[in-house]
Amino acid sequence: MKRAYGLSVAILLIVSSGGVALGQAPKKTAAEQEDVAGTVAILDHVWLDAAHNHDGETAAWLFADNFVEIHPGGFLVSKQQQVDMISNTQLGDLAIQSTDIQVRYASPDVAVLTDKTTIRGKQGETSYDGQYRVMRVFAKQHGRWRAAGAGIARITAAP
Amino acid sequence: MMRHIQVGILVLILGFAIPAMGQTKSAGDLAGGVDWKALDHKWLDSERTGDLDYLEKFFADSYVLVRADGQSYTKKEWLGILRGPDRPTLLTLDPEDIQVHVFGNVAILTDHTTIKGHDSKGKSMDGEYNVFRVVIKQNGIWRATGVVMNPDLTKK
Numbered sequence: 001m002k003r004a005y006g007l008s009v010a011i012l013l014i015v016s017s018g019g020v021a022l023g024q025a026p027k028k029t030a031a032e033q034e035d036v037a038g039t040v041a042i043l044d045h046v047w048l049d050a051a052h053n054h055d056g057e058t059a060a061w062l063f064a065d066n067f068v069e070i071h072p073g074g075f076l077v078s079k080q081q082q083v084d085m086i087s088n089t090q091l092g093d094l095a096i097q098s099t100d101i102q103v104r105y106a107s108p109d110v111a112v113l114t115d116k117t118t119i120r121g122k123q124g125e126t127s128y129d130g131q132y133r134v135m136r137v138f139a140k141q142h143g144r145w146r147a148a149g150a151g152i153a154r155i156t157a158a159p
Numbered sequence: 160m161m162r163h164i165q166v167g168i169l170v171l172i173l174g175f176a177i178p179a180m181g182q183t184k185s186a187g188d189l190a191g192g193v194d195w196k197a198l199d200h201k202w203l204d205s206e207r208t209g210d211l212d213y214l215e216k217f218f219a220d221s222y223v224l225v226r227a228d229g230q231s232y233t234k235k236e237w238l239g240i241l242r243g244p245d246r247p248t249l250l251t252l253d254p255e256d257i258q259v260h261v262f263g264n265v266a267i268l269t270d271h272t273t274i275k276g277h278d279s280k281g282k283s284m285d286g287e288y289n290v291f292r293v294v295i296k297q298n299g300i301w302r303a304t305g306v307v308m309n310p311d312l313t314k315k
Contacts, residue, residue: 066260068267073312074289076269105221105304110265110295112304114223114231133229135307137293139262149260149267151291151307155229 037103039145040111040138047136047147048096048117056087064139064146072132072154091123098134109140116155131155191266193301195259199268199292202303207252211241219295219302227288227308247284251275254290266301268292271311287311 043062050058060083067079077085085091098115105112114135119128133155137148205213215238222234232240240246254270272288293305 064262066262068258068260068269068291070269070289070291070307070309072309074309075313076289104223105219105295107264107295109263112221112265112293112295114225114305131229133225133231133307135223135225135291135293135305137262137265137267137305139265141262146262148262148265149291149293151225151305151309153225153227153229153307153309157226157228157230 036106036108036111040103040106040113040136041101043138043145043147044098044101044113044115044136048098051086052094052096054087054089054093056083059083059086062147064141064148067147068149070151072152085123092121094119094121094123094128111138111145112136113138117152190259190261193266195266195268196257198294198301199254199257199270202292203252203254203272206241207249209241209246211238214238214241217303219297219304221295221304222302223305225305225307227286227310245279247276247278249274249276249284264296266294268294272308289313 046058047062049055050062060079063079063082065079067082069077069082071077096117096119098117100116101113102115103111103113112135114133117132117134119130119132121128131154133153135151137150138145139148140146201213202217204210205217218234218238220234222237224232224237226232251273253273255273257268257270260267260269268291270290270292272290274284274286274288276284278284287310288308289311290309291305291307292303294301295304296302
């Protein structure tokens with residue numbers, strides 16, 4: 001019985017994915033919008049956990065091939081550079097926490113969110129202590145959500 | 160023979176489809192059939208000259224601006240500033256080194272923007288910034304949905 005149920009779910013997933021892949025986009029519903037928001041909010045945490053844990057493998061899985069990020073100070077990095085930084089345990093540990101996650105835009109294949117990220121720690125000679133306003137962009141590619149890029153600005157303005 | 164033709168067609172389709180999913184180009188190129196350099200210049204020219212009718216249409220309702228001090232503004236808030244007595248005077252708003260990363264219905268533009276001008280109280284706003292810009296395709300039209308500015312410290 002369990003097996004039959006599992007098989008049904010698998011077939012349903014394949015069929016529904018196939019419909020989207022063939023360009024037969026289902027009508028957007030409020031529930032689907034909420035699902036996108038929920039999914040990318042989780043991916044936001046996956047992203048930060050990967051950075052905290054020096055988990056380059058997860059970062060490489062999450063980042064799209066032409067991922068781009070602008071760090072505070074205007075430093076522009078590619079996917080490979082960002083994955084290398086995350087993987088490098090010599091750079092030291094950062095405590096990273098995101099709050100105030102706001103999904104600014106969500107469609108079936110694009111999501112843009114902002115959050116407030118608090119970082120504590122040093123990497124090399126650089127101290128990252130502080131709060132940052134971050135914009136993260138996600139795009140659905142080949143049926144899977146990938147991180148397309150991020151822009152990060154240090155919060156220096158008085159609240 | 161037929162099988163070879165089918166494989167050839169498949170290779171051609173994949174050859175076109177895969178680059179279209181994730182393109183990184185200098186903005187002089189027409190990635191996705193869009194002149195990204197012109198789009199970026201039109202955007203900033205409109206902010207400099209106060210073409211608010213254009214900006215009202217070009218900014219998506221989801222638009223959010225994060226300035227270099229981390230302060231964020233929604234579309235309504237930012238256009239309110241540009242319309243109001245506190246609007247800044249922008250003499251130069253010039254994007255260079257525009258790069259585009261296209262992901263289907265969203266594109267990320269990065270550029271180096273030079274700003275010369277002052278706020279409503281006369282305080283200088285001169286600076287060099289590396290900027291992260293996000294545009295989305297809605298009903299076939301590309302619209303701005305986000306900006307994050309950073310002071311360019313890369314040459315210091």
